Amino acid sequence: MSSANLSIRLDLPQPYLLFLGDTVDAGYAKTAFGLRDWAPELCIGELACSADAISLGLPKLSPAEARARGARSMIIGVANIGGRILDSWMPSLLDALAAGLDLVAGMHTRLADTPELVEAAKHHQRRLIDVRTPLAGIPTATGRKRSGKRLLAVGTDCALGKKYTALSIARAFKQRGVDADFRATGQTGIMIAGSGMPMDAVISDFEAGAAEVLSPDAAPGHWDVIEGQGSLFHPAYAAVSLGLLHGSQPDVIVVCHEPGRTHVLGLDGYPLPSIEETIDLNLRLGRRTNPNIRCGGVSLNTSKMPEDAARQLFAAESKRLGVPVADPIRGGAEFERLIDHCLSGER
Amino acid sequence: MSSANLSIRLDLPQPYLLFLGDTVDAGYAKTAFGLRDWAPELCIGELACSADAISLGLPKLSPAEARARGARSMIIGVANIGGRILDSWMPSLLDALAAGLDLVAGMHTRLADTPELVEAAKHHQRRLIDVRTPLAGIPTATGRKRSGKRLLAVGTDCALGKKYTALSIARAFKQRGVDADFRATGQTGIMIAGSGMPMDAVISDFEAGAAEVLSPDAAPGHWDVIEGQGSLFHPAYAAVSLGLLHGSQPDVIVVCHEPGRTHVLGLDGYPLPSIEETIDLNLRLGRRTNPNIRCGGVSLNTSKMPEDAARQLFAAESKRLGVPVADPIRGGAEFERLIDHCLSGER
Numbered sequence: 001m002s003s004a005n006l007s008i009r010l011d012l013p014q015p016y017l018l019f020l021g022d023t024v025d026a027g028y029a030k031t032a033f034g035l036r037d038w039a040p041e042l043c044i045g046e047l048a049c050s051a052d053a054i055s056l057g058l059p060k061l062s063p064a065e066a067r068a069r070g071a072r073s074m075i076i077g078v079a080n081i082g083g084r085i086l087d088s089w090m091p092s093l094l095d096a097l098a099a100g101l102d103l104v105a106g107m108h109t110r111l112a113d114t115p116e117l118v119e120a121a122k123h124h125q126r127r128l129i130d131v132r133t134p135l136a137g138i139p140t141a142t143g144r145k146r147s148g149k150r151l152l153a154v155g156t157d158c159a160l161g162k163k164y165t166a167l168s169i170a171r172a173f174k175q176r177g178v179d180a181d182f183r184a185t186g187q188t189g190i191m192i193a194g195s196g197m198p199m200d201a202v203i204s205d206f207e208a209g210a211a212e213v214l215s216p217d218a219a220p221g222h223w224d225v226i227e228g229q230g231s232l233f234h235p236a237y238a239a240v241s242l243g244l245l246h247g248s249q250p251d252v253i254v255v256c257h258e259p260g261r262t263h264v265l266g267l268d269g270y271p272l273p274s275i276e277e278t279i280d281l282n283l284r285l286g287r288r289t290n291p292n293i294r295c296g297g298v299s300l301n302t303s304k305m306p307e308d309a310a311r312q313l314f315a316a317e318s319k320r321l322g323v324p325v326a327d328p329i330r331g332g333a334e335f336e337r338l339i340d341h342c343l344s345g346e347r
Numbered sequence: 348m349s350s351a352n353l354s355i356r357l358d359l360p361q362p363y364l365l366f367l368g369d370t371v372d373a374g375y376a377k378t379a380f381g382l383r384d385w386a387p388e389l390c391i392g393e394l395a396c397s398a399d400a401i402s403l404g405l406p407k408l409s410p411a412e413a414r415a416r417g418a419r420s421m422i423i424g425v426a427n428i429g430g431r432i433l434d435s436w437m438p439s440l441l442d443a444l445a446a447g448l449d450l451v452a453g454m455h456t457r458l459a460d461t462p463e464l465v466e467a468a469k470h471h472q473r474r475l476i477d478v479r480t481p482l483a484g485i486p487t488a489t490g491r492k493r494s495g496k497r498l499l500a501v502g503t504d505c506a507l508g509k510k511y512t513a514l515s516i517a518r519a520f521k522q523r524g525v526d527a528d529f530r531a532t533g534q535t536g537i538m539i540a541g542s543g544m545p546m547d548a549v550i551s552d553f554e555a556g557a558a559e560v561l562s563p564d565a566a567p568g569h570w571d572v573i574e575g576q577g578s579l580f581h582p583a584y585a586a587v588s589l590g591l592l593h594g595s596q597p598d599v600i601v602v603c604h605e606p607g608r609t610h611v612l613g614l615d616g617y618p619l620p621s622i623e624e625t626i627d628l629n630l631r632l633g634r635r636t637n638p639n640i641r642c643g644g645v646s647l648n649t650s651k652m653p654e655d656a657a658r659q660l661f662a663a664e665s666k667r668l669g670v671p672v673a674d675p676i677r678g679g680a681e682f683e684r685l686i687d688h689c690l691s692g693e694r
Contacts, residue, residue: 140583141582142582142583142614143582143611143617144616199551200551200552201550201551201552202551203550203551204546204548204549204551204554204586204587204590205547205548205584207551207586208583208584208585208586209583232632235488235489235555235635235636236487236488236489236490236552236555236556236593237552237555238589238590238593238632238635239554239586239589240551240554240586242579243585243586246583246585246586247582264490267489267490269490269491270490270635281631284628285579285585288582288585288617289582
């Protein structure tokens with residue numbers, strides 16, 4: 001990776017203390033749970049500011065204790081409706097800065113727009129890192145073919161497992177001795193990876209350029225496994241998906257879907273495309289920057305299905321579609337076949 | 348149009364004094380020439396800061412003279428390599444603010460990032476308007492079908508006549524008594540229209556939403572004729588094009604092309620798509636938000652061809668493609684047929 005790339009990608013100070021605020025509903029702490037599950041080695045402990053907040057089962061540490069155990073930043077691992085920084089959190093956030101931790105957040109409200117935090121960070125010489133904010137200086141895309149291999153997780157919709165699919169595939173590649181990096185494109189992914197590009201926050205003119213920066217030239221045998229965003233069929237977010245597809249120049253796509261989901265999340269007027277349509281359109285558009293693009297398989301989010309039904313579905317869908325079908329979170333022989341096919345170079 | 352939409356679209360103070368700086372090459376004054384040709388009623392006069400600068404043939408006026416004749420802003424109608432505001436321009440810019448004119452620019456360097464201008468604007472209570480900067484508060488797209496009709500100019504590439512095609516079609520619609528508005532999506536277009544949305548400067552997540560704001564609900568017989576941006580086949584700018592296509596929900600597309608152009612401008616490794624491919628892909632993707640989308644015709648930029656050859660090409664291409672083919676700048680019977688077809692509702 002060139003130093004130019006390093007300077008326009010976010011890089012987070014690790015390891016982390018995870019801040020849970022006063023969150024009582026695990027649904028609002030997805031980021032914290034994602035970090036615990038996917039980057040346990042980066043999670044020194046947890047901190048809440050209310051006695052009845054949820055727990056991740058990590059050591060409960062004050063900022064000073066976490067700092068003493070090596071933590072370099074405190075991550076706001078929770079979200080609320082509106083993405084605001086609550087007043088009740090402020091004493092803990094100020095405490096973290098005073099203890100020598102940087103603050104990291106992916107909220108709609110930026111840390112850097114909160115004067116009390118800006119002042120305290122200045123005083124304690126700490127950084128406020130808003131992972132939703134791309135760094136300045138992203139170039140327009142060149143379309144130049146880069147060395148190394150790339151896999152992109154794409155989807156029939158938003159929020160159905162693209163991040164966990166990419167994380168699972170990167171982990172499986174590494175377990176087989178393949179040199180691979182997970183490349184994060186959203187807030188939680190960036191926190192897990194410790195770096196990445198917040199693709200949905202990039203100016204449109206630079207969208208494909210940002211994806212080029214995210215996965216730079218690499219050794220011929222190296223794989224970047226790239227977290228997807230949105231869907232080419234999403235009436236609001238397709239621009240993000242297409243810029244990411246063009247700039248990523250993937251050799252392989254893996255299509256993510258949630259069985260049973262029939263309409264675009266939150267948009268009842270929009271039926272979901274079929275998996276075949278999703279494969280076809282991604283290959284057609286992706287061919288523009290990588291003529292050798294192919295489909296490595298389909299990743300189904302079967303978290304709401306019983307085990308038997310899920311395994312039967314993998315077999316039936318694999319037969320119907322002609323590619324391996326698996327749920328990376330369930331793993332098993334189906335997922336191993338998907339990994340085989342991604343690495344095989346076969347059409 | 349709702350007041351919410353008004354507040355997040357740019358609206359420029361008109362009429363204008365056109366500033367030419369010290370530009371000697373007409374190629375760097377495309378914005379000024381475009382304004383003179385397409386919005387003559389908005390152009391009170393011109394001002395240069397060098398004796399050998401080009402002229403538009405408009406009255407040469409000082410800012411105070413222009414103000415006295417009704418001008419409300421001075422537009423920087425020139426570009427240079429790098430898009431910088433030159434030191435040699437500064438006395439004229441300060442003079443304009445002192446004379447009571449707002450300043451409007453579409454440069455890479457923002458007026459608002461130039462401290463001397465910010466101070467003078469504050470002192471004289473004038474506005475600095477950077478048309479590359481979208482206003483805050485653009486929502487994500489809803490995909491909801493809007494009332495009224497829409498036409499979008501799309502292209503096989505960048506910079507081959509989408510703006511002038513849309514302007515010509517809007518003018519032709521009006522000449523036939525059709526209620527129509529040109530909707531600008533780029534810097535020059537916004538200056539000509541006096542309002543618009545700088546689509547390439549919008550955050551990717553809001554790209555389709557910005558297009559929805561640009562062409563709001565309208566009367567059933569009203570047409571918005573929307574300036575296109577980039578191309579779905581452009582390895583850097585396709586995200587902009589797709590967001591604009593989805594958010595515009597066009598009933599009709601007109602495909603713009605420059606005969607003889609074989610590769611993407613500035614990217615020799617990328618052959619241009621055929622016109623048929625461009626029609627097909629725009630219809631396929633556009634169908635997602637408007638199932639009734641159709642192709643109204645093809646607009647060829649034949650500025651480099653002799654008249655006879657151009658007319659022969661229109662006939663041959665129209666026969667080959669099965670839709671009207673014309674050069675809006677040449678006009679004539681071919682262009683009238685294209686307008687007929689756009690308005691006809693026929694597939």
